[in-house]
Amino acid sequence: MDWNEFPVHCLVQVLKRVGMESLVQTVPLVCKSWYDATFYPQCWQRLLFHKSPYNLQTPKSSWLGFGLSEEDDALEKFLHFAVGRSHGLVTDLIFPSQSRLKEGQIAWIAQRCPSLKLLVLPNHLSYVINFEVSSSICKWKDLEGLQISSLIGLKTTIANISKNCPKFSHLSVYVPRLDGDVALAIASQLPHIKTLDLRFSTIQRHHLLAILKGCQKLERLHISSDHADHDDDDILQVAPHIRVFKHLN
Numbered sequence: 001m002d003w004n005e006f007p008v009h010c011l012v013q014v015l016k017r018v019g020m021e022s023l024v025q026t027v028p029l030v031c032k033s034w035y036d037a038t039f040y041p042q043c044w045q046r047l048l049f050h051k052s053p054y055n056l057q058t059p060k061s062s063w064l065g066f067g068l069s070e071e072d073d074a075l076e077k078f079l080h081f082a083v084g085r086s087h088g089l090v091t092d093l094i095f096p097s098q099s100r101l102k103e104g105q106i107a108w109i110a111q112r113c114p115s116l117k118l119l120v121l122p123n124h125l126s127y128v129i130n131f132e133v134s135s136s137i138c139k140w141k142d143l144e145g146l147q148i149s150s151l152i153g154l155k156t157t158i159a160n161i162s163k164n165c166p167k168f169s170h171l172s173v174y175v176p177r178l179d180g181d182v183a184l185a186i187a188s189q190l191p192h193i194k195t196l197d198l199r200f201s202t203i204q205r206h207h208l209l210a211i212l213k214g215c216q217k218l219e220r221l222h223i224s225s226d227h228a229d230h231d232d233d234d235i236l237q238v239a240p241h242i243r244v245f246k247h248l249n
Contacts, residue, residue: 008033012040020047020082044086048094049075075099083112091142094120103128110136117167120147123174127152138164145170147197151178155185162189172197183207187214195220199246212242220244 015037023043028035090113099122106129130152137160144167161168171193178201187210199222221242
């Protein structure tokens with residue numbers, strides 16, 4: 001088969017699913033039509049940074065061809081490269097859990113990724129970056145899901161989601177202990193969420209029940225196995241709308 005005759009719109013639909021590493025490492029080397037297809041913004045809608053660019057086994061000459069080098073801050077350079085290729089069409093942005101963001105990066109992303117639907121943040125965020133997240137939420141009108149591992153500014157983030165993100169349905173909060181103020185903010189300001197993931201967080205029973213009473217459309221609840229002593233039947237009686245209820249390690 002001559003790949004140059006393969007309809008480009010079909011090729012783009014395939015390349016959307018191969019991942020960023022392949023879009024840089026292998027796809028451009030197949031043939032000219034595949035190389036040209038990697039310039040379509042639709043190929044760069046889902047930016048999943050599961051690997052550091054340093055781990056990509058790509059010759060240095062190839063990185064230089066993409067404006068990247070081993071001497072640069074790899075994550076930042078690759079982020080700028082991928083967002084640039086997307087031309088504002090990024091919908092999913094998933095950072096490695098151990099990566100470190102610089103001040104100003106979230107605000108930069110908010111300006112260039114107005115169509116963002118899913119944001120998964122690293123485990124460690126500075127004080128300033130947490131508030132960058134809170135203020136940037138206002139720009140993501142289509143945001144549907146957020147994973148965050150910090151309580152700093154989280155009440156403000158939840159308030160801004162409530163005001164600006166009508167499609168929001170999934171919240172993951174990975175902190176050692178979910179305090180009462182945040183629990184009440186979830187219950188009162190996110191009544192329409194469908195998934196709540198607290199698998200790494202301890203939460204007092206009465207705060208959990210407050211969330212269940214406030215979030216009447218909740219369908220999936222994941223909590224830590226530390227709460228195995230909670231009465232599941234009691235919880236499900238309060239929230240019969242929950243379809244999936246898991247204790248997770």
